[in-house]
Amino acid sequence: MISLAARDVLHAWGKFVFTGMGLGLLIGVTLTMAGVYRGMVDDAKVLLNNSGADLWVVQQKTLGPYAEPSSVHDDLYRSILAMPGVADAASVTYLTMQVRQGERDVRAMVVGIVPDGPGVPGYLVAGRQITRSHYEAVADIATGFKLGQLIRIRRHDYTVVGLTRRMVSSGGDPMVFIPLRDAQEAQFLKDNDAIISERNRTAANPAFNRPGVLEAVIDSQSSNPFVNAVLVQIKPGFTAEEVAEPIRRWKRLQVYTRAQMEEILVAKLIATSSKQIGMFLVILAIVSAAIVAFIIYTLTMGKIREIAVLKLIGTRNRTIAAMIMQQAVGLGLIGFVVGKISATIWAPMFPKYVLLEPGDALRGFIAIVFICILASLLAIRAALKVDPAEAIGG
């Protein structure tokens, strides 16, 4: 038996292919939306992986440092280093801000790190790591910064000495790493007028304006002894929970393991975004189904006389139903191929990372076939209701 569906498609291939391409662009958008979500999850995981930490020590009763503000003393790492099972620990700060380079601003997450400690970028694509205590930076390549360029963070210029890749915040902003001291200053730096005003206020306070006290108070006001978190690497042979529990208990701090931090980032920080994208995916699936249903229904209605003739000359209902369903699935296949190619072409052009996973493509393919089969039911119902007597007329 010949394939009636294939013959019909070949006969009117132009109409079919162009319709499939239109549907394909819609499917491409759907796959891209899924890719945007995967990209967000991947960004979150990359953030954790690239930190090199096994534990995050943050302010008590906070979800810091990524999901909520957290503030701990910058000398905390010393006492944590003394805890059992701790291999290394270092303070870290995170600050999302505009970083100026020449005439342009780049939205970036400025990370204050201790050279050679946990939190330094895991690998570089050019240049070197930060070796000086001040005014050097390693930037993610997505910032567009080049080696040797001067970038301005608050009041200071930093030289880009290294470039890294896929170091982004959970929001997808590229990271710029600078020395911890500089980052602490940038995080809490007041403008000069505010500093003068603060000094005058302090000097006017009789409680502070005493020899030896005033200088100490002013000095404490103009420095920042806080960081957002302490990143901890654990020794081999210890589990994360074994090391985390004593820190929680004795230091009265919040400690998150990698699994817990991943849960915070994926389930809490990007939960709303994922719901938003999920809603988009549902709407796009419904729109795709409606379009396929409409197209197949229209194509079928255009063949009512032929269907009546086919029924009159003895074609089985299942042969006619198969013809319509095969055309719907064929349309979906063309749409999927066009959609996959489109998504692959335009995904790298998105400002944020879009991760097109083969698993999502497979799930998308199955969903499209299912949607097409579902969408063809309306046309099949209409075709099966056609009276073969219509071919005879009268």
Next chain:
Amino acid sequence: MEDGTKQAEGILIEGMRKRYGEGDTAVDALKEVNMRVMPGEVVGLIGPSGSGKSTLLKCLGAVIEPTAGRMTLGREVIYDNGWQIRDLRALRRDKIGFVFQAPYLIPFLDVTDNVALLPMLAGHPNAESRKRAVELLEALDVAHRAAAMPSQLSGGEQQRVAIARALVNRPPVILADEPTAPLDSQRALAVIRILNRMARQYQTAIIVVTHDEKIIPTFRRIYHIRDGRTHEEAGEGREFE
């Protein structure tokens, strides 16, 4: 194709009636239809609009169910106050050929596959079905258009392909509904000549429903249908003497 195979008995219709609706709104479209068409014979079925021609054709084509009567196809009783055959679709496919006013060829199949589709639907292998189709196309002088699409054919060629499609499963009866309506005199007569030749060659009983004054004189026998009743009369039988 076994030329000249004898189809026993042709088609016999006795006391066929068809009523639409019930009660006060009931309409008797067919009141008393009696017909007999022998194998190899082409008869005309003539009547004014609303006389019941289309209803009769639909009953004979097993598309709608008569209300009463008896219909025999060959030696097989098809209808006897109820269908005697369960699979009417297979009956239409294997035992009844249809030729319509417009050829109604499937536009996305070429000429060969338009004809070969029926044996394929009946479960015959594609190669065998196409062989049978080509043989018929040769017999109808359209084999040279075997690979063409229906849209590339002239009206006469399309109608010949439609006749080939009706004959391809060698049905004992062919129902032709105004097969010459869209054709000029010459082509209309050519179609009737072909139908007569095919009827004799394949021993098929052919009933031609027509209004066409050009072809009415060609029938040897004519059934007039008026007010749901058939009346037989002899035709002139011109053109084929």
